[in-house]
Amino acid sequence: MFGISYKKNELQINNEINDKEIRLIDADGTMLGIVSISEALELAFQKDLDLVKISPNAVPPICKIADYNKTMYEKAKKKKEARKSQKIVVLKEVRLSVKIGENDLNLKSKNAHKFLLEGNKVKVSIRFKGRQQKYKEDGIEVLTKFADTLTEVGDIEKAPSLEGRTMIMIVSPKKK
Template sequence: MHNISNNKNELQINNEINDKEIRLIGADGTMLGIVSTSEALEMAFQKNLDLVKISPNAVPPVCKIVDYNKAMYEKAKKEKEAKKSQKLVTLKEVRLSAKIEEHDLDFKVKNAYKFLSEGNKVKASIRFKGRQQKYTDDGYEVLSKFAESLKEVGAIDKAPLLEGRVMSIILSPQKP
Protein backbone atom coordinates (compact mmCIF):
# COMPACT_ATOMS: atom_id res chain seq x y z
CA MET A 1 0.00 0.00 0.00
CA HIS A 2 1.34 3.34 -1.01
CA ASN A 3 0.53 6.93 -0.28
CA ILE A 4 3.02 8.67 -2.55
CA SER A 5 2.60 12.30 -3.56
CA ASN A 6 2.22 12.36 -7.33
CA ASN A 7 3.21 14.62 -10.15
CA LYS A 8 0.39 15.86 -12.39
CA ASN A 9 1.23 13.32 -15.10
CA GLU A 10 1.00 10.36 -12.72
CA LEU A 11 -2.10 8.50 -11.62
CA GLN A 12 -4.12 9.26 -8.49
CA ILE A 13 -3.98 6.51 -5.90
CA ASN A 14 -5.74 5.52 -2.67
CA ASN A 15 -6.66 8.57 -0.53
CA GLU A 16 -5.97 11.03 -3.37
CA ILE A 17 -9.20 9.93 -5.10
CA ASN A 18 -11.93 12.40 -4.01
CA ASP A 19 -14.87 11.23 -6.13
CA LYS A 20 -18.04 9.99 -4.39
CA GLU A 21 -18.62 7.13 -6.80
CA ILE A 22 -16.30 5.29 -9.14
CA ARG A 23 -16.53 2.48 -11.68
CA LEU A 24 -14.38 -0.27 -10.19
CA ILE A 25 -12.31 -2.92 -11.96
CA GLY A 26 -11.03 -5.78 -9.81
CA ALA A 27 -7.45 -7.02 -9.54
CA ASP A 28 -8.22 -9.85 -11.98
CA GLY A 29 -9.71 -7.45 -14.57
CA THR A 30 -13.39 -8.13 -13.87
CA MET A 31 -15.85 -5.24 -13.82
CA LEU A 32 -17.22 -4.81 -10.28
CA GLY A 33 -19.62 -1.98 -11.16
CA ILE A 34 -20.19 1.45 -9.63
CA VAL A 35 -19.27 1.66 -5.94
CA SER A 36 -18.44 4.38 -3.44
CA THR A 37 -14.81 5.38 -3.14
CA SER A 38 -14.63 4.36 0.53
CA GLU A 39 -15.98 0.90 -0.31
CA ALA A 40 -13.45 0.52 -3.15
CA LEU A 41 -10.59 1.62 -0.86
CA GLU A 42 -11.70 -0.96 1.72
CA MET A 43 -11.70 -3.71 -0.95
CA ALA A 44 -8.19 -2.69 -2.08
CA PHE A 45 -6.83 -2.62 1.48
CA GLN A 46 -8.28 -6.09 2.19
CA LYS A 47 -6.31 -7.48 -0.77
CA ASN A 48 -3.22 -5.47 0.28
CA LEU A 49 -3.27 -3.62 -3.07
CA ASP A 50 -3.79 -0.03 -4.20
CA LEU A 51 -6.80 1.74 -5.71
CA VAL A 52 -5.57 3.54 -8.85
CA LYS A 53 -7.62 5.99 -10.95
CA ILE A 54 -6.93 4.94 -14.55
CA SER A 55 -9.50 7.03 -16.42
CA PRO A 56 -10.19 10.33 -14.60
CA ASN A 57 -12.27 11.92 -17.39
CA ALA A 58 -14.90 9.18 -17.56
CA VAL A 59 -18.25 9.61 -15.79
CA PRO A 60 -17.98 8.12 -13.21
CA PRO A 61 -14.15 7.87 -13.12
CA VAL A 62 -12.71 4.39 -13.65
CA CYS A 63 -10.48 2.95 -10.94
CA LYS A 64 -8.69 -0.37 -10.71
CA ILE A 65 -7.36 -2.43 -7.84
CA VAL A 66 -3.67 -3.09 -8.63
CA ASP A 67 -0.17 -3.05 -7.17
CA TYR A 68 0.84 0.59 -7.82
CA ASN A 69 4.56 -0.05 -8.31
CA LYS A 70 3.87 -2.85 -10.77
CA ALA A 71 1.41 -0.63 -12.70
CA MET A 72 3.94 2.21 -12.95
CA TYR A 73 6.66 -0.22 -14.07
CA GLU A 74 4.40 -1.60 -16.83
CA LYS A 75 3.47 1.94 -17.93
CA ALA A 76 7.14 2.99 -18.13
CA LYS A 77 7.99 -0.19 -20.04
CA LYS A 78 5.24 0.49 -22.63
CA GLU A 79 6.39 4.11 -23.08
CA LYS A 80 9.99 2.96 -23.57
CA GLU A 81 8.91 0.43 -26.22
CA ALA A 82 6.84 3.08 -28.03
CA LYS A 83 9.79 5.48 -28.00
CA LYS A 84 12.11 2.78 -29.34
CA SER A 85 9.87 2.10 -32.33
CA GLN A 86 9.64 5.79 -33.31
CA LYS A 87 11.76 6.96 -36.23
CA LEU A 88 13.07 10.51 -36.10
CA VAL A 89 13.09 12.09 -39.57
CA THR A 90 15.36 15.05 -40.12
CA LEU A 91 15.51 17.49 -43.02
CA LYS A 92 18.90 17.63 -44.75
CA GLU A 93 19.62 20.54 -47.08
CA VAL A 94 21.59 20.39 -50.33
CA ARG A 95 22.50 23.73 -51.91
CA LEU A 96 22.72 23.97 -55.68
CA SER A 97 23.25 26.83 -58.12
CA ALA A 98 21.41 27.67 -61.32
CA LYS A 99 24.61 27.28 -63.40
CA ILE A 100 25.86 24.05 -61.76
CA GLU A 101 28.18 21.77 -63.75
CA GLU A 102 27.26 18.13 -64.45
CA HIS A 103 29.92 16.63 -62.15
CA ASP A 104 28.95 18.93 -59.27
CA LEU A 105 25.28 18.03 -59.69
CA ASP A 106 26.19 14.32 -59.68
CA PHE A 107 28.11 14.82 -56.43
CA LYS A 108 25.12 16.59 -54.81
CA VAL A 109 22.76 13.84 -56.06
CA LYS A 110 25.04 11.22 -54.51
CA ASN A 111 24.86 12.97 -51.12
CA ALA A 112 21.09 13.36 -51.36
CA TYR A 113 20.79 9.67 -52.33
CA LYS A 114 22.64 8.75 -49.12
CA PHE A 115 20.36 10.99 -47.01
CA LEU A 116 17.18 9.55 -48.56
CA SER A 117 18.46 5.98 -48.12
CA GLU A 118 18.94 6.68 -44.40
CA GLY A 119 15.29 7.76 -44.17
CA ASN A 120 15.81 11.54 -44.00
CA LYS A 121 14.01 14.18 -46.04
CA VAL A 122 16.08 16.30 -48.43
CA LYS A 123 15.58 19.96 -49.29
CA ALA A 124 17.42 21.13 -52.40
CA SER A 125 17.63 24.89 -52.75
CA ILE A 126 19.02 27.45 -55.18
CA ARG A 127 19.67 31.03 -54.06
CA PHE A 128 19.46 33.64 -56.81
CA LYS A 129 21.75 36.65 -56.36
CA GLY A 130 21.56 39.92 -58.27
CA ARG A 131 21.02 39.42 -62.00
CA GLN A 132 20.53 35.68 -61.58
CA GLN A 133 16.92 36.39 -60.63
CA LYS A 134 16.12 36.79 -64.33
CA TYR A 135 17.08 33.14 -64.91
CA THR A 136 14.75 31.32 -62.54
CA ASP A 137 13.84 28.95 -65.40
CA ASP A 138 17.39 27.56 -65.26
CA GLY A 139 16.95 26.94 -61.54
CA TYR A 140 13.67 25.15 -62.17
CA GLU A 141 15.38 22.89 -64.72
CA VAL A 142 18.24 22.09 -62.33
CA LEU A 143 15.83 21.18 -59.51
CA SER A 144 13.68 19.08 -61.86
CA LYS A 145 16.79 17.22 -63.06
CA PHE A 146 17.88 16.75 -59.43
CA ALA A 147 14.48 15.25 -58.49
CA GLU A 148 14.46 13.06 -61.62
CA SER A 149 17.86 11.60 -60.66
CA LEU A 150 16.51 10.62 -57.24
CA LYS A 151 13.09 9.29 -58.24
CA GLU A 152 13.99 5.68 -57.33
CA VAL A 153 14.65 6.53 -53.64
CA GLY A 154 12.73 9.77 -53.15
CA ALA A 155 9.31 11.19 -53.90
CA ILE A 156 8.59 14.91 -54.32
CA ASP A 157 6.87 16.32 -51.23
CA LYS A 158 6.91 19.93 -52.38
CA ALA A 159 7.40 20.84 -56.04
CA PRO A 160 10.00 23.49 -57.04
CA LEU A 161 8.75 26.79 -55.67
CA LEU A 162 10.29 30.27 -55.76
CA GLU A 163 10.06 32.05 -52.40
CA GLY A 164 11.72 35.44 -52.62
CA ARG A 165 15.26 34.81 -53.88
CA VAL A 166 15.29 31.07 -53.04
CA MET A 167 13.82 28.25 -55.12
CA SER A 168 13.52 24.95 -53.28
CA ILE A 169 12.16 21.43 -53.59
CA ILE A 170 11.58 18.88 -50.82
CA LEU A 171 11.98 15.13 -51.36
CA SER A 172 10.96 12.44 -48.90
CA PRO A 173 12.17 8.84 -48.83
CA GLN A 174 9.94 6.35 -50.65
CA LYS A 175 8.34 3.58 -48.64
CA PRO A 176 9.89 0.20 -49.51
Protein backbone atom coordinates in the same frame (compact mmCIF):
# COMPACT_ATOMS: atom_id res chain seq x y z
CA MET B 1 -7.12 19.13 -2.65
CA PHE B 2 -5.63 22.01 -0.67
CA GLY B 3 -3.20 19.96 1.42
CA ILE B 4 -2.31 17.37 -1.22
CA SER B 5 -0.35 18.19 -4.34
CA TYR B 6 -0.43 15.73 -7.22
CA LYS B 7 2.21 15.28 -9.84
CA LYS B 8 0.84 15.77 -13.33
CA ASN B 9 1.36 12.21 -14.65
CA GLU B 10 1.07 10.34 -11.36
CA LEU B 11 -2.04 8.33 -10.52
CA GLN B 12 -4.05 8.82 -7.34
CA ILE B 13 -4.09 5.86 -4.97
CA ASN B 14 -5.95 4.70 -1.85
CA ASN B 15 -6.75 7.64 0.48
CA GLU B 16 -5.81 10.27 -2.13
CA ILE B 17 -9.04 9.51 -4.02
CA ASN B 18 -11.69 12.05 -2.91
CA ASP B 19 -14.73 10.91 -4.93
CA LYS B 20 -17.87 9.55 -3.22
CA GLU B 21 -18.61 6.87 -5.80
CA ILE B 22 -16.38 5.17 -8.33
CA ARG B 23 -16.66 2.53 -11.04
CA LEU B 24 -14.55 -0.37 -9.77
CA ILE B 25 -12.55 -2.93 -11.73
CA ASP B 26 -11.19 -5.98 -9.89
CA ALA B 27 -7.54 -7.12 -10.06
CA ASP B 28 -8.41 -9.81 -12.65
CA GLY B 29 -10.19 -7.27 -14.89
CA THR B 30 -13.85 -8.00 -14.03
CA MET B 31 -16.18 -5.03 -13.65
CA LEU B 32 -17.61 -4.79 -10.12
CA GLY B 33 -19.86 -1.81 -10.88
CA ILE B 34 -20.36 1.50 -9.10
CA VAL B 35 -19.44 1.33 -5.41
CA SER B 36 -18.67 3.79 -2.63
CA ILE B 37 -15.05 4.70 -1.99
CA SER B 38 -15.06 3.06 1.45
CA GLU B 39 -16.25 -0.28 -0.03
CA ALA B 40 -13.60 -0.11 -2.73
CA LEU B 41 -10.82 0.63 -0.23
CA GLU B 42 -12.02 -2.26 1.97
CA LEU B 43 -11.91 -4.69 -1.00
CA ALA B 44 -8.43 -3.47 -1.98
CA PHE B 45 -7.03 -3.89 1.54
CA GLN B 46 -8.57 -7.38 1.82
CA LYS B 47 -6.65 -8.41 -1.30
CA ASP B 48 -3.50 -6.65 -0.03
CA LEU B 49 -3.44 -4.39 -3.11
CA ASP B 50 -3.92 -0.69 -3.85
CA LEU B 51 -6.92 1.19 -5.20
CA VAL B 52 -5.60 3.05 -8.26
CA LYS B 53 -7.57 5.78 -10.06
CA ILE B 54 -7.13 4.95 -13.75
CA SER B 55 -9.51 7.36 -15.45
CA PRO B 56 -10.15 10.50 -13.38
CA ASN B 57 -12.17 12.31 -16.09
CA ALA B 58 -14.86 9.64 -16.44
CA VAL B 59 -18.19 10.04 -14.64
CA PRO B 60 -17.97 8.33 -12.18
CA PRO B 61 -14.15 7.98 -12.12
CA ILE B 62 -12.77 4.53 -12.92
CA CYS B 63 -10.58 2.84 -10.32
CA LYS B 64 -8.86 -0.53 -10.37
CA ILE B 65 -7.65 -2.81 -7.63
CA ALA B 66 -4.00 -3.38 -8.53
CA ASP B 67 -0.42 -3.17 -7.33
CA TYR B 68 0.51 0.51 -7.70
CA ASN B 69 4.22 -0.08 -8.36
CA LYS B 70 3.44 -2.65 -11.05
CA THR B 71 0.94 -0.28 -12.67
CA MET B 72 3.48 2.55 -12.78
CA TYR B 73 6.15 0.19 -14.17
CA GLU B 74 3.84 -0.96 -16.99
CA LYS B 75 2.89 2.65 -17.76
CA ALA B 76 6.57 3.64 -18.01
CA LYS B 77 7.29 0.59 -20.16
CA LYS B 78 4.50 1.49 -22.62
CA LYS B 79 5.77 5.07 -22.79
CA LYS B 80 9.30 3.86 -23.54
CA GLU B 81 8.03 1.51 -26.28
CA ALA B 82 6.06 4.35 -27.87
CA ARG B 83 9.17 6.56 -27.85
CA LYS B 84 11.27 3.78 -29.35
CA SER B 85 8.87 3.23 -32.25
CA GLN B 86 8.85 6.92 -33.24
CA LYS B 87 10.78 7.77 -36.39
CA ILE B 88 12.52 11.13 -36.36
CA VAL B 89 12.77 12.60 -39.86
CA VAL B 90 15.64 14.99 -40.43
CA LEU B 91 15.62 17.55 -43.23
CA LYS B 92 19.03 17.71 -44.95
CA GLU B 93 19.83 20.52 -47.37
CA VAL B 94 21.70 20.42 -50.67
CA ARG B 95 22.52 23.77 -52.28
CA LEU B 96 22.93 24.09 -56.02
CA SER B 97 23.63 27.01 -58.31
CA VAL B 98 22.10 27.93 -61.65
CA LYS B 99 25.37 27.43 -63.55
CA ILE B 100 26.39 24.17 -61.84
CA GLY B 101 28.71 21.84 -63.73
CA GLU B 102 27.85 18.22 -64.58
CA ASN B 103 30.36 16.69 -62.16
CA ASP B 104 29.31 18.98 -59.31
CA LEU B 105 25.67 18.04 -59.95
CA ASN B 106 26.58 14.34 -59.83
CA LEU B 107 28.47 14.82 -56.54
CA LYS B 108 25.54 16.65 -54.93
CA SER B 109 23.21 13.97 -56.29
CA LYS B 110 25.28 11.22 -54.62
CA ASN B 111 25.07 13.06 -51.30
CA ALA B 112 21.31 13.47 -51.62
CA HIS B 113 21.04 9.78 -52.61
CA LYS B 114 22.87 8.84 -49.40
CA PHE B 115 20.58 11.08 -47.28
CA LEU B 116 17.46 9.53 -48.82
CA LEU B 117 18.71 5.98 -48.20
CA GLU B 118 19.19 6.91 -44.51
CA GLY B 119 15.48 7.88 -44.41
CA ASN B 120 15.96 11.66 -44.31
CA LYS B 121 14.18 14.26 -46.43
CA VAL B 122 16.30 16.44 -48.71
CA LYS B 123 15.70 20.14 -49.32
CA VAL B 124 17.30 21.20 -52.60
CA SER B 125 17.77 24.93 -53.01
CA ILE B 126 19.12 27.32 -55.64
CA ARG B 127 19.93 30.91 -54.68
CA PHE B 128 19.64 33.45 -57.49
CA LYS B 129 22.20 36.25 -57.36
CA GLY B 130 22.11 39.52 -59.26
CA ARG B 131 21.15 39.09 -62.92
CA GLN B 132 20.49 35.36 -62.47
CA GLN B 133 16.97 36.29 -61.33
CA LYS B 134 15.97 36.74 -64.97
CA TYR B 135 16.72 33.06 -65.69
CA LYS B 136 14.35 31.24 -63.35
CA GLU B 137 13.66 28.65 -66.09
CA ASP B 138 17.32 27.60 -65.86
CA GLY B 139 16.83 26.99 -62.12
CA ILE B 140 13.77 24.83 -62.74
CA GLU B 141 15.72 22.92 -65.40
CA VAL B 142 18.60 22.24 -62.95
CA LEU B 143 16.18 21.08 -60.23
CA THR B 144 14.28 18.72 -62.56
CA LYS B 145 17.56 17.29 -63.81
CA PHE B 146 18.62 16.79 -60.18
CA ALA B 147 15.27 15.15 -59.34
CA ASP B 148 15.63 12.76 -62.30
CA THR B 149 18.86 11.41 -60.79
CA LEU B 150 17.00 10.58 -57.55
CA THR B 151 13.89 8.88 -58.98
CA GLU B 152 14.89 5.39 -57.79
CA VAL B 153 15.22 6.38 -54.09
CA GLY B 154 13.03 9.45 -53.67
CA ASP B 155 9.79 11.15 -54.62
CA ILE B 156 9.25 14.88 -55.04
CA GLU B 157 7.24 16.00 -52.02
CA LYS B 158 7.21 19.69 -52.95
CA ALA B 159 7.71 20.77 -56.55
CA PRO B 160 10.21 23.55 -57.31
CA SER B 161 8.82 26.87 -56.11
CA LEU B 162 10.30 30.32 -55.77
CA GLU B 163 10.48 31.88 -52.31
CA GLY B 164 12.10 35.30 -52.59
CA ARG B 165 15.47 34.83 -54.30
CA THR B 166 15.62 31.11 -53.52
CA MET B 167 14.03 28.26 -55.44
CA ILE B 168 13.24 25.26 -53.23
CA MET B 169 12.29 21.65 -53.89
CA ILE B 170 11.79 18.94 -51.23
CA VAL B 171 12.46 15.26 -51.97
CA SER B 172 11.33 12.55 -49.54
CA PRO B 173 12.44 8.90 -49.43
CA LYS B 174 10.28 6.38 -51.30
CA LYS B 175 7.78 4.41 -49.26
CA LYS B 176 8.70 0.76 -48.90
